[in-house]
Amino acid sequence: MSEPHTLYDTIGHVAVITLNRPKAKNAFSPEMITLWREYLERARLDDTIRVIVVTGKGDTFCSGGDIRDMAEGKLKSWDMKRFLWDGVHRIVLTLEDLDKPVIAAINGAAMGAGMDMAIMCDLRVCSDKAKLAESYIMMGLVPGDGGAYFLPRLVGTSKALELLLTGDVMTPQEALSLGIVNRVVPHDQLMAETMKLAEKIANKPPLAVRMMKRAVYQGVTSTLRAHLDYISSQLSLLSETKDHHEAAMSFLEKRKPEFSGE
Incomplete structure (x- = not known):
């Protein structure tokens, strides 16, 4: 076969x-x-x-x-x-x-x-x-x-x-x-x-990786104003994720972060 x-x-x-x-x-x-x-x-x-x-x-x-x-x-x-x-x-x-x-x-x-x-x-x-x-x-x-x-x-x-x-x-x-x-x-x-x-x-925060990719491609095809509007909404969403909190805490605690994609 x-x-x-x-x-x-x-x-x-x-x-x-x-x-x-x-x-x-x-x-x-x-x-x-x-x-x-x-x-x-x-x-x-x-x-x-x-x-x-x-x-x-x-x-x-x-x-x-x-x-x-x-x-x-x-x-x-x-x-x-x-x-x-x-x-x-x-x-x-x-x-x-x-x-x-x-x-x-x-x-x-x-x-x-x-x-x-x-x-x-x-x-x-x-x-x-x-x-x-x-x-x-x-x-x-x-x-x-x-x-x-x-x-x-x-x-x-x-x-x-x-x-x-x-x-x-x-x-x-x-x-x-x-x-x-x-x-x-x-x-x-x-x-x-x-x-x-x-x-x-x-090994990077999964949600941030995915939004980063979208942000780059969106920026290539949009105006600066439209891109800034888009990126501000994405940043606001990411600032409330568990992974963002984990990244900040691990930095302060001097340890390796463990990201869950949440």
């Missing part, structure tokens, strides 16, 4: 979602997309989960669409739209709505939609053996998953256009210099370093 195309595991307060088609370079399949979305939703609803990590099995993070399917013309126009609307776009929108931090552990090549799925995550830790590219143009396509929406917000319009129009492959260090990835680590330390970051965040 073959393994599922996407795997789900939990380590403490961290959920790990693994794309599991290594022989196909973790290219998309309907099963992978369906499970990926279901696992994101599972992590969202599980109050014990505070951070989510997404990675790939084998030597590839995700190669995006299956080129064999493209070459054979398996997805016609309407089928492609349904695949995007009912599958890929649901992952994108789930990631956008998720208030728990999501970290991409880029273990290898992240190409086309694979790169886009990484930049849709909140943070990215990258193996020094990885490579990244917005490779749609090489296939005569445009990003169907929102890549042309997310990339300019990371690197600016001009650089995003350069990457999208050329399809140039980036080294991890190039991606780091552009702010596309947060950290580059030795390949054999990728998951250890990613989990260290995930656990560091998971």
